[in-house]
Amino acid sequence: MKKNLKTKVSVKDLNLYYGDNQALHGITMDIYENQITALIGPSGCGKSTFLRCLNRMNDLINSVRIEGNIIIDKKNIYDRDVDEVAVRKRVGMVFQQPNPFPKSIYDNVAYAPLKHGIVKKGPACDELVEKSLIQAGLWNEVKDKLSEPGTSLSGGQQQRLCIARTIAVQPDVILMDEPTSALDPISTEKIEALMLELKKDYTIIIVTHNMQQAGRVADMTAFFHMGDLIEYDDTETIFINPTLKKTEDYITGRYG
Numbered sequence: 001m002k003k004n005l006k007t008k009v010s011v012k013d014l015n016l017y018y019g020d021n022q023a024l025h026g027i028t029m030d031i032y033e034n035q036i037t038a039l040i041g042p043s044g045c046g047k048s049t050f051l052r053c054l055n056r057m058n059d060l061i062n063s064v065r066i067e068g069n070i071i072i073d074k075k076n077i078y079d080r081d082v083d084e085v086a087v088r089k090r091v092g093m094v095f096q097q098p099n100p101f102p103k104s105i106y107d108n109v110a111y112a113p114l115k116h117g118i119v120k121k122g123p124a125c126d127e128l129v130e131k132s133l134i135q136a137g138l139w140n141e142v143k144d145k146l147s148e149p150g151t152s153l154s155g156g157q158q159q160r161l162c163i164a165r166t167i168a169v170q171p172d173v174i175l176m177d178e179p180t181s182a183l184d185p186i187s188t189e190k191i192e193a194l195m196l197e198l199k200k201d202y203t204i205i206i207v208t209h210n211m212q213q214a215g216r217v218a219d220m221t222a223f224f225h226m227g228d229l230i231e232y233d234d235t236e237t238i239f240i241n242p243t244l245k246k247t248e249d250y251i252t253g254r255y256g
Contacts, residue, residue, distance in 0.1 A: 156187025
């Protein structure tokens with residue numbers, strides 16, 4: 001437990017299998033509230049698989065079997081009495097490729113809050129859409145064209161629309177799976193600035209291949225390799241003074 005930091009997500013001895021193939025090996029870590037935690041490591045090392053465990057997205061894959069506990073606010077999200085749809089409302093997800101719904105900008109943001117009964121159509125919904133777009137740093141760019149399709153926006157704007165859509169259901173945790181890998185440097189910079197702003201209200205966990213990005217935005221960094229959590233510490237320690245040679249070799253680009 002880090003000093004003065006509250007644990008938001010506690011992962012205990014998490015194992016994941018695709019059929020007979022074990023993809024995650026006994027992952028144990030605490031993820032802290034209002035922090036950005038970066039998951040780094042070579043391709044295929046289990047980062048995205050681990051991320052998808054945190055909102056039960058892997059439940060959608062038939063061959064997957066999961067052992068261990070993921071406790072969010074003192075409740076194991078894999079308990080029998082937990083509804084996975086409710087988990088995905090509390091733990092939002094932003095994907096690598098921007099994926100706006102084929103709907104208007106307004107409806108992209110309003111769809112889930114209306115469906116979950118968070119708001120009703122009318123002024124309350126309008127207010128929530130505006131607030132979410134402001135939080136996602138997109139309001140000034142789209143306020144005069146809310147009825148236009150979300151797909152008409154640029155890639156970086158689409159990704160911020162997806163972030164607005166995620167925060168509209170008022171989650172506790174936001175997962176981001178390489179959210180800037182498809183974007184240009186200016187859009188990437190905007191998303192990184194946005195993440196630093198959003199961590200005041202949310203706990204953010206990001207998978208990134210971009211070491212510089214992890215160094216710029218993350219408070220904590222976890223290094224994964226071959227389905228194992230090799231090292232996990234505050235970002236500065238991981239990058240400047242890692243405990244293990246394997247971490248140092250990856251950080252300095254000797255492999256990966």
